[in-house]
Amino acid sequence: MNLNITGRHVEVTPAIRDYVSTKLDRVIRHFDNVTSVAVILSVEKLKQKAEVTLHVRGKDLFVESDDADMYAAIDSMADKLDRQVQKYKQKMADHNHEALKHQEPEA
Template sequence: MNLQISGHHLEVSPAIREYVSQKLQKVTRHFDHVIDIHVVLSVEKLNQKAEVTLHVPGKDIFVESIDPNLYAAVDDLTDKLDRQVQKYKQKIQDHGRGQTVASHLE
C-alpha cells in the first residue's frame, strides 16, 4: 500500500502525518486489497478540509470532510471511508455469491 499525504495551503506536520496514517490503518485492516491512498489536507476560509482517494481493484473511492478542526475532519473522513470500503467489500462478496447460486439453480 502506498500512502501519500499532501497539504494545500497547509504545512503537514509529522504529528498530523502520523495521525492520518494511524486512522487509515483501520481502513486497511478491514480491506487489505488497497493499492494506494492519496490524502489532501487543505484550508478553505475558516474550515479545514480533508480529502482521500482510495484506489482498490476495479474502483476508486473518493471521500471528503470539512470541519473547523483538522483532527475532527480526519476522524469524520476515516469513518466515511470505512463505510464506503465495507460497502464495496460487501458488494464484491455478494456479486460472487450471486453467480454461484444462479449456476446451481440451472
C-alpha cells in the first residue's frame, strides 16, 4: 500500500505523519484490498481540513473533514472513512452472495 501525505499551507511534521498513518492503519485493517492512499492536509484561515482518497480495486473512496484543530479533523476523517470502507465491504460481500444464489445448481 502506498501512503502519500501532502500539506497545503501547512508543514507535515513527523508527528502529524505518524498520527495519520496510525489512524489509517485502523481503517485498512478492516479491508485489505487497498492499493494506495492519498491524504491532503490544508489550512484555510481558521479552518483545518483533512481529505483522503482511498484507492481500492474497482472504486475510489473520498472523504473530507474540517475542524478548528488539525488532529480533530484527522480523527473525524478517519471515522468517516472507516464507515465508508465497512459499507463498501458489506456491499461487495452482498453482491458475492447474490451471484452465488443465482447460479444454476449442478446435477
